[in-house]
Amino acid sequence: MIEVPRLSRIYYKGKFFDYPLQLGNTIANLGVFESLMIIGSYCKAQLFPERSEESFEQWVRNRFGDRLYRTFFKTYTEKVWGIPCDKIRADWAAQRIQGLSFISAVANAIRNTGEVKSLIKTFDYPRLGPGMLWESCARKVTELGGQVVKDTGVTCVRHQNGRVTALDVTTDGITKTLSVENVISTMPLSNLAGMLDPPPPLAVREAANGLRHRDFLIVALTCHRSDPFPDNWIYIHAQDVRVGRIQNFRNWSADMIATGNGTTLGMEYFCSRGDDLWSQEDSDLIALAKREVAELGLVNPQDVIDGHVIRERNAYPVYDEHYRAHVDTLRSYFTETFSNLQTAGRSGLHRYNNQDHSMLAGHYAAMKLLGHSECDPWDVNVERSYHEDQVLSAEKTQFPADQDLQRHVV
Ligand SMILES: Cc1cc2nc3c(=O)[nH]c(=O)nc-3n(C[C@H](O)[C@H](O)[C@H](O)COP(=O)(O)OP(=O)(O)OC[C@H]3O[C@@H](n4cnc5c(N)ncnc54)[C@H](O)[C@@H]3O)c2cc1C
Incomplete structure (x- = not known):
């Protein structure tokens, strides 16, 4: 860090x-x-x-x-x-x-x-970004004899008598069925409901269809100049440009700038799959981002030397008028039906969780599956006063196995 x-x-x-x-x-x-x-x-x-x-x-x-x-x-x-x-x-x-x-x-x-x-408060940040945390976790899992499988999609969740018995997983177009003992799912609740075999009752399927996510894309612009602005990020409230937030990655960590010189700006666009932003060609999105960063007076277009687009599905669980009833239906169904399945994380709980919440929910999910019924991933981030400046309250749920966990996570 x-x-x-x-x-x-x-x-x-x-x-x-x-x-x-x-x-x-x-x-x-x-x-x-x-x-x-x-x-x-x-x-x-x-x-x-x-x-x-x-x-x-x-x-x-x-x-x-x-x-x-x-x-x-x-x-x-x-x-x-x-x-x-x-x-x-x-x-x-x-x-x-x-x-x-x-x-x-x-x-x-x-x-x-x-x-x-x-x-100007300070914060700790992994030198090459948060992915370092997960590379480190994967290494530990492997060292302990576990296997981490990437680029593999779960396509079917088979169950019988209140237990998940097997998963169909697809890698490079080849599908195989794996028998399972316990499952923790962080995919969107609605996707999970949609791949159950046999399917859940109609009310559950309807609730799953009613849950919505907002998607997101980032246009990374590589710039000559290393100091276009001093911020880590800027919120763009102006309505005449479509960019919502701009990251200045050099100001998070200079080591993340591969070329060593200049900076990379992350032009963040909130969008929905299939809308005009999501469907634009990458080259058009890069042109839009270049135009907008210039309109905001931050970088001249000639200082931008490269661009790259990353699209992220299901980035934000939407809290619309009906979401709570749908989440309640899905939560009751999953928790009351399955003894060896827990959902966790941001989309797995359909909750606006930060990374610390998601990690804690994952830990609770594992503990619950190991028999600690007092640990419940659904208890994470229900403190209405959660705020990024505050330390996550340890009062709500006392963690039995590792009392220090919350401190570590926060
Ligand atoms: C733009 C943005 C900025 C954010 N900034 C911050 C921040 O500054 N600080 C912070 O603390 N948090 C931040 N967050 C929130 C943080 O990223 C999430 O809380 C966290 O990543 C959620 O972890 P997760 O494991 O639940 O889900 P994810 O990290 O989304 O992981 C879920 C994984 O499941 C995979 N998956 C889905 N379906 C399947 C399937 N069928 N088969 C196999 N795999 C599947 C997905 O590909 C994904 O890799 C941000 C989120 C976004 C979108």
Whole structure:
């Protein structure tokens, strides 16, 4: 691990806002009039809150006021999810921003003023990226006599009398059936339901069909210049460009830049399989990313020397109006039907889990299969106040075999 300084900003209406917000910078960018309007709108929301708090929009407006919601929440959230904020469940806001209020945001902004150091926190990062963690895990599994099989798809999950008995797996077009003792699945819940043999009841199949994911693609642009901007990443709230976030990989770890010089920018686009972004030719996407990074004033097109596109399916589990009922149906079915199958991770729980949550859920899944019924992957990341700055609460579930696990994971 290397220690990396953290700097990120929000780009909105042609201006860069420090993130976390800093009072002077925020007022300078918004102007005094708009800042006062935001305070007025917040007061109005406190005096006359919306009664219902079912949607993301209602939840945020009640806590921050309509004007701040429109400035810092609406546009980016709609880019990420591809649906209007009144169609996103409040659960998502509650999970991601519960710890934050208007007052605490202002207090933080005041505290940050003049203390530039507190804006630049540091974090530990694997020198060549998070894949190093999994290379290390795979090595350990192999050293212990296990086998790690890659580029292999599970296509059928066979079961009998409440137990998964075998999996059909396909490698290079060749399918074989493996008998299994225990199974932990991190594929999307809906895919798992769809490959059960015999199939699950109709209600379960309908719930599976109702769950949705948002997909994602990243256009990596290799640039001559090593210092186009100082941030690790920038959130792009502006609606006139389609890019949602831009990573500057040199500022995560210079060793990840293969050529040694320049940097690689990750232009992140949130999309849905089959939509116009997802279906574009790679060359068109690279041209779009080059155009947009130039429009944002970050890099001149002639400084971009190469581009590469990576598409990622099922990147974000969608919290739409119906997701909770569907997840409840699937969860009950899987947990009540199978004694040797656990689902875990982000798509396996259909929960907006970070990597630490996913690892912990995997560990709980293994412990449960080994007979520790008090460990349940579904208990991970239910703390409504989870926040990236906080340490994952160890109170909810005490881990029996390794009390230090949560500390290690966090
Ligand atoms: C854009 C983006 C940025 C993120 N940034 C961060 C971050 O900064 N910090 C953080 O902590 N977390 C971050 N996350 C979240 C983190 O990546 C996830 O929480 C974590 O990867 C989930 O782990 P997982 O094992 O559940 O799923 P995954 O890592 O998605 O692994 C599931 C695996 O199952 C495989 N699979 C699916 N179906 C089958 C099948 N039928 N047969 C065989 N294999 C199959 C998939 O190919 C995949 O490899 C980010 C996620 C995204 C999308």
